[in-house]
Amino acid sequence: MNDILTTIREVFAPPRHLILIILAGxxxxxxxxxxxxxxxSINIEFDSLWTYSLAAFLVGGRLSxxxxxxxxxxxxxLGILSINPGIFDPLGGTMMALVTIRVLARKKKISxxxxxxxxxxxxxxxxxxxxxxxxxxxxxxxxxxxxxWGYFVWNAMxxxxxxxxxxxxxxxxxxxxxxxxxxxxxILFLCFTSMTAAxxxxxxxxxxxxxxxxxxxxEVQLAAWLTMATxxxxxxxxxxxxxxxxxxxxxxG
Amino acid sequence: MGTAPPGQVEQVSQIAPxxxxxxxxxxxxxxxxxxxxxxDLRGRPVLVNLWASxxxxxxxxxxxxxxxxxxxxxxxxxxxxxxxxxxxxPTKMKEFAKELTLTMPIxxxxxxxxxxxxxxxxxxxxxxxxxxxxIDEVVIGGPMAESLIRTRIEKIIE
Numbered sequence: 001m002n003d004i005l006t007t008i009r010e011v012f013a014p015p016r017h018l019i020l021i022i023l024a025g026x027x028x029x030x031x032x033x034x035x036x037x038x039x040x041s042i043n044i045e046f047d048s049l050w051t052y053s054l055a056a057f058l059v060g061g062r063l064s065x066x067x068x069x070x071x072x073x074x075x076x077x078l079g080i081l082s083i084n085p086g087i088f089d090p091l092g093g094t095m096m097a098l099v100t101i102r103v104l105a106r107k108k109k110i111s112x113x114x115x116x117x118x119x120x121x122x123x124x125x126x127x128x129x130x131x132x133x134x135x136x137x138x139x140x141x142x143x144x145x146x147x148x149w150g151y152f153v154w155n156a157m158x159x160x161x162x163x164x165x166x167x168x169x170x171x172x173x174x175x176x177x178x179x180x181x182x183x184x185x186x187i188l189f190l191c192f193t194s195m196t197a198a199x200x201x202x203x204x205x206x207x208x209x210x211x212x213x214x215x216x217x218x219e220v221q222l223a224a225w226l227t228m229a230t231x232x233x234x235x236x237x238x239x240x241x242x243x244x245x246x247x248x249x250x251x252x253g
Numbered sequence: 254m255g256t257a258p259p260g261q262v263e264q265v266s267q268i269a270p271x272x273x274x275x276x277x278x279x280x281x282x283x284x285x286x287x288x289x290x291x292x293d294l295r296g297r298p299v300l301v302n303l304w305a306s307x308x309x310x311x312x313x314x315x316x317x318x319x320x321x322x323x324x325x326x327x328x329x330x331x332x333x334x335x336x337x338x339x340x341x342x343p344t345k346m347k348e349f350a351k352e353l354t355l356t357m358p359i360x361x362x363x364x365x366x367x368x369x370x371x372x373x374x375x376x377x378x379x380x381x382x383x384x385x386x387x388i389d390e391v392v393i394g395g396p397m398a399e400s401l402i403r404t405r406i407e408k409i410i411e
Contacts, residue, residue, distance in 0.1 A: 013374040015394040072403035076317075079400030086392055086401050138271060154269040209273060 005135075005151045005160065012136035018085065020136060024129020028122035031177070036118050049104055049115065056100035057093040064092020113186030113238070120192045124173035127196060128166055135162035143208045159206040168199035184242040187235060194231035197224040270371040272390055276301070276382045277370040281335065281360040284350065289333060289358055292386065298409040299382040300332045300402075303362075303373055306346040311377040314396035315353055321402050322357040328410055332357040337376065339365040383409045 012020055029050060065087050066073050066080055073079055079087070105112045134140040142159030144150075150157040172195045182188055201224040204210070210218040268275045276299075280290040291299065302318060304311035315334075322332045336346050338361045350359055362368060371378065379397060381390040389409050392401070 010374075015375065069400070069404045069407075072400045072407065076399040076403070079398035082398035082401070084392075084395075084398050084401045087398065087404075141271075154271050154274060155267045 017136040020133040028125030032122040057097040060096020061093025064089035116189035128169040131166035197227035301380040310395035317399035
């Protein structure tokens with residue numbers, strides 16, 4: 001077992017670990033498109049939407065990083081265009097991608113929630129790719145263990161926490177892939193975010209990396225709790241909104 | 254047991270070439286014949302850059318590293334340019350250092366011990382080490398942009 005895991009880590013050792021994320025994203029896009037075609041209910045130019053969103057993610061992530069470190073770039077303006085993946089702020093990229101999706105959705109008169117539902121299988125696979133990539137890079141590693149499935153990394157036998165994350169991600173992916181479309185758009189996406197947050201919360205118990213923010217709660221745990229709470233509130237809100245629409249329609253009809 | 258950084262989930266007392274761990278210690282001779290021991294530099298921020306003269310990204314990033322060294326050495330920054338001498342041509346390495354007029358210490362890893370210790374998989378590899386001797390950031394592959402190096406240095410120099 002340890003030999004197989006070591007081989008995977010050697011084949012995809014940094015900086016090759018990024019290949020796993022790209023590969024997962026590529027497969028995820030294909031699967032999302034297939035799901036969209038299977039549904040047959042929406043006929044929109046998703047290809048251009050993905051392209052713009054991806055471009056916004058990359059540009060937004062880079063710009064956000066530059067803005068946070070302006071002094072470092074003042075003497076090396078060309079550094080903004082360098083190929084270093086380290087010059088990137090994933091949160092800034094995500095925000096920019098979301099804003100782009102929102103703007104395009106309005107322009108094309110598509111529901112923002114329908115787009116998020118369509119992107120859900122892609123996001124689920126992407127999360128799996130990130131977990132595998134972390135495993136290959138040795139980041140987000142687990143606590144020490146003497147369990148038989150522990151593997152040797154950073155001078156100790158450790159929980160393969162990234163693989164736990166990957167397996168839970170696989171379960172979430174199967175769940176969203178097999179799920180028939182809900183009556184209310186956005187529920188699929190919100191189920192995905194809440195399930196993923198729950199999985200992260202579970203795996204956080206096996207992770208060694210991470211800093212406590214307060215009361216022995218790590219950043220990951222706090223983010224997971226917040227994501228879950230927000231998702232549940234939005235599910236309630238979306239269902240209530242749909243109910244209200246139904247009642248209005250009935251009253252009018 | 255070493256002292257873990259405040260707030261760290263696990264008491265990372267171990268030594269490993271990964272962020273959050275104490276940087277593996279080594280002692281090497283420089284091109285000028287001086288001995289440098291990493292643990293002796295505790296209290297100062299250190300950048301360990303593993304390189305070879307045949308490696309194009311290593312060559313490409315070296316001028317930026319030298320500029321950073323010139324700019325930050327007065328603030329205590331130490332840059333150890335560890336040449337993987339066991340897989341390099343010493344003559345070409347010396348020519349390259351002369352061509353760029355490198356002033357930072359160039360250490361000679363003749364037996365490949367540092368490469369082994371730091372589990373070197375790709376050249377160049379850079380390790381940004383804080384004043385307490387903990388690795389703050391690892392950048393594998395290159396060339397690193399000057400601005401990237403600057404952001405990482407600013408972080409460990411604080």
